[in-house]
Amino acid sequence: MGPVAAILPCGVRLHLQHGPIDLIIGADGDRRVAFAAARDRFVSVLDELVGDLPLLRAQVLPETGLPTGKIARAMVRAVQPHSGFITPMAAVAGAVADEILTAMRAATHLRRAYVNNGGDMALYLARGQTFTTAMAGPDGADLGRITATDGIGGIATSGMGGRSLSLGIADAVTVLAGSAAQADAAATLVANAVNVNHPAIRRQPARDLAPDSDLGDRPVTVFCAPLPAKDIQTALENGQRAADQMRQRGLIHAAALFLQGESRLSGQTGFTPSPSHRTLVHA
């Protein structure tokens, strides 16, 4: 099955899908032109990526060369500044979203636009525009709202509940950054950092679950039972430290970390907790 496009029943959002890529796209402005540009750009995206897959699934090292594809290069650039184990695949969803958003913006003037790639979102906000997104836990619980303002180009969420495997135990880590690729890579790493050792956590080599995962034999979290309060604190602090460092290096604007009913914020997230949700704010 090749790439497909459809207008969602609401009539104002475009759905593009090819293989594992699922994009929900909205645009305020000349929507017809923007959607046509998105569609035209999307047609070859997966094929471009597949050509570079072996390189993209390998750890980025200082001597790693840049791949040929434009999106693949953006993925490498997004993960290169980070230390520790990371492959360009950590930024794949965000990089695809960025590319489609760029194509739409090149085609027409827009006031506001977003490309949501399974929770990793590229965002364009003209001056004064805002974008509010609802946060939900893996169980569908309302975690609160994040309102992005202009200057934020990407919002990405990572954690145990998503499609990708995580080394950590976070329910969700949402990162605001200059681009979706940067946000995606950072969210992956911060979610990995939200971690602690405890018998309630079950892990399994990534390869057993997804034979061609870029994580290889690294132990990914498959289950996490309720943890004692102090372990939740420790795990969140580990994650927050990673987020703070990224923020200080200018890699991200802000991050919100969620684990078992607790949360931590790093930077100005524009986060409004849901009334039912307990939040400890140490920002």
Place this chain on the structure above:
Amino acid sequence: MSNDGAGPNDRAKPEKIRCDACPVLCYIADGRAGACDRYANHDGELVRLDPLTIIERSADKLVPFLRGGDGTDWDGDIVQSNRPFVTAVGAGTTYPDYKPAPFIVSQEVAGVDMVTVVTEGIFSYCGVKVKIDTDRHIGQERDVVRVDGEPVGHVMTSEYGSRMLSLGGVEHLTGGSKKEGRVTCDALLRLCNCQAVEMVIGDKGHATTVIVQAGKAPVINGVKEKLMRVGCGSAAIGMFAKQWVGHVDDVVVVDDHITGVLSEHQSGKLLDVPPSGIKIKGRRSTPGRYFQVAEPGDGWGGTDIEDPLTILGDFNPKFAKPGQSLLMVSTTGEQYGYFTLDSDLVPQPAVIPAQLEASAHLIAENCEPSVCSVVFMAGAGGSLRAGVTENPVRLTKSVKDSLTYVSCGGAEAYVWPGGGITVMVDVLDMPAGSFGYVPTPALVAPIEFTMRVADYGALGGHRAEIRTVDSVMSPDNRKVAQAKNQPDPMAHANYRWAGKPDA
């Protein structure tokens, strides 16, 4: 359910499989989904996880990508005709049927509230009728058709230019040995899902191997069939007589059914073709038409002959003259030969004139491609109806009264006259992979009943279970376009009340 022999279920399953649904080509571990969450490895089989298949019609169906297209094929706006049809493919079933069908969905269609009852039926009474476009001999009527040595059906009455098989049915599914039932079910499943099935027709000594695949040419004894005959030999004489008269003294169209002879045929007489003194071996039916000129086979025109002269007796010297010409051609135009009589009135091969060779090619050109058609036939008259209504006979009556439209995977189903709801549908009109099976053994096939909400109430439908179509739609549904040749199941014209929606 125990297995009493090696079957498809007994194969060793690989731990992980490669998904080829998209270019990513994920390796998927058993019990896991691929990167897309749409395809999964279920006991070594690649399965789609989509809950339902939705047919989208008219301007709002999925837009095919055209590289470099200018986007004018799509206006980017919601279209009022955005009206999906929820098929039963992937709907699941509620066997043993005392519960309401899995999906009973309503939507307004051109001012009329319609409801579609969507279920995947488990059909014990089901089979396929196979039409094989060929004149080649594939078996005698009533010959047994076997797959993997098990009887799965038989040869039935031939149709014009086609051989017919009746496969499956309750006698083979549940009336024979366990292995017979399993093999039959597997063969039906593959045929219905448009896969190729090799079968052996007839017993040792006159067995024919045929590979049948819906929409594809049959392969008979290893030879792929190309063309249907243009007509029987007699019909071919009638069709092409005018092109031959004046260019050749006589023409024989060799056919396993009815071999035609121009000079004796009514059309030759009308065109004043003189007698040629030709003698055909075989049983004369009416002038210029001969039965049984040879045995059936895969030679000329469905006979067993390779040398057409073998069907000729001696020319009658009262009419025949040396130098007289004769064209012999098969009913598909694939074989032809041109002869002239020597001084002993014996036909000798000669170079065929271009005009006559062109006529042979014209016959070939007029032959349609040979294909296999697989028509699924099943009875939905049983307990399946209980998923639709608490009063099953009313559903049958409603169908007969043209108040309820029956479709299978969105494809129009022919409903047989008489009692029950016995349907036939061309599997090529249904979405790919529409069929499944249960180890009973029985086939699982989609079936939808569409009617006005008011009529659904009148037949005792499960009105409390009606859901709006919006509540069923989700981005995860598999969406397919309406088959080009298929009517819209919800089009008012399908119904008796067409043109008077308030009736």
